[in-house]
Amino acid sequence: MIQISLRESKHSDTENIANLRAMVLREDLTRLGRYDEEKVRQRFRDSFDPDHTWIIEAEPAFVGCVAFKPATEGYLLEHFYIHPHYQGQGIGGHVLNTLLGQADLQGSKVRLNVLQGSSARRLYERFGFEVDSEDSVDIFMSRKANGTIAHDDNNAR
Template identity: 30%
Template sequence: MPDYGLTLGLYITILSITIGKNISQARNHKVIFLACISLFMEVFPINITLRPATPDDFEFVFRLNETNMRFYVEKMRGWNEEIERKDMKGKFHPGHDQIILVNGERGGIFGVEERPNSYFLQHIELLPQFQGKGIGSKLICRLISKARKRNVPVSLTVLKQNPAIRLYKRLGFSVTGETEIKYEMTVWPNPAP
């Protein structure tokens, strides 16, 4: 069993040195910083599990969506609680959607539609405190791996102003269509050897 106190102490020491450097030197310490984060994640791993959503999860999912999307919706058309609640009732599918549990705590929602010749990522949302920790990437990579085994693409739609576009591009998605407010993005399976 690792010595958590020693490992955490080492992590904090290296992180302090890295943060203490001036900005021009920070780039040189990116590798050390990422190694520290990796070490920290090994010592204090994040346990990600999925469970089927139930009707009782609706309010959680609605508030999650409000937390993450209200800013964008207000810019497009204004936030109307009644309209947004009705919209979410049309999108939320208990038994089909999955609640993302982070160390046993509700942390987000993951919805995938399996089609005959593709997968469609209907939604993935995480509470702000769980964003940027690799959770979304891990779940999407699992989906892409599953799709590659079937030799089918994964597609999704995303608001043009949503910063998640950077994540999707990093994971191999490219823009394959667009509307006035959304991009359609797709990642294709690897070509057969």
Template identity: 35%
Template sequence: MSPPAFSLRPAIEADYPWLWQLKRDTMRGYVENTWGSWDEVAQEAFFRRNFSPATVNVITTGHHDVGLLELVHRPHEIFLANIQIAPAHQSRGLGAAVVRTVQDEAAACGLPLCLQVLKVNPARRFYERLGFTVTSETLSHWFMEWRA
């Protein structure tokens, strides 16, 4: 089966409410499982402070916004800061298709692709299937890396 078609477009300020909702829908459970609670006010303040349209892309299929991809380009690596696919669009191969395009970009730049993932998040398996390996850990996170 061919991978799902998608496009990326730079986020704009007007995307903020939907992207905050997306984060809440996709990450709240993992935050609660890691730290015991979800402080709505503190979480939104953190999200607001770090919302940077310059690094955030909205993933679209057809004319629908279905996810978020945030990359940080550093001299020594590309850091996959966030990927979130809306629940109704998960487990259809979209996340893998998006990450593969970022892997192509990292390979073309001759840079590793790095990320961190909460230990309670089953996404570690998703990244391992794409060839990422764990390079280090903290109490809460796995640090993972992929090299061409």
């Protein structure tokens, strides 16, 4: 696996992340009839919190991001995007191991949502996430702290 690192995001990362989001979600949102070139970026801009968003770097290129926000019942995992060129190289699994390890140490639950039909669902299920509810667009999942973290070579989208 390539060497990766996480760094805290800054406001100056906003457009790079918004553009990555549009690229990564395009196929799934198009399939769901929900892709809009500007809305996909604006939705990220509206919820971006640099204090809880990490930039994923490798070689030292920008390859992705993930937000891990404190929530009422633990953490909310969102905006987890890996550039398509770097998907399938174990980066997503490595990042999940790191974040879920932190949540497990604190005994915290982690929640997320994934688009219907997204291949990322399989990754999350391998890491112990279970479906709580779903609608025509999103699947809402959660994982209780359990101290057992899967090892995975696939990545989230």
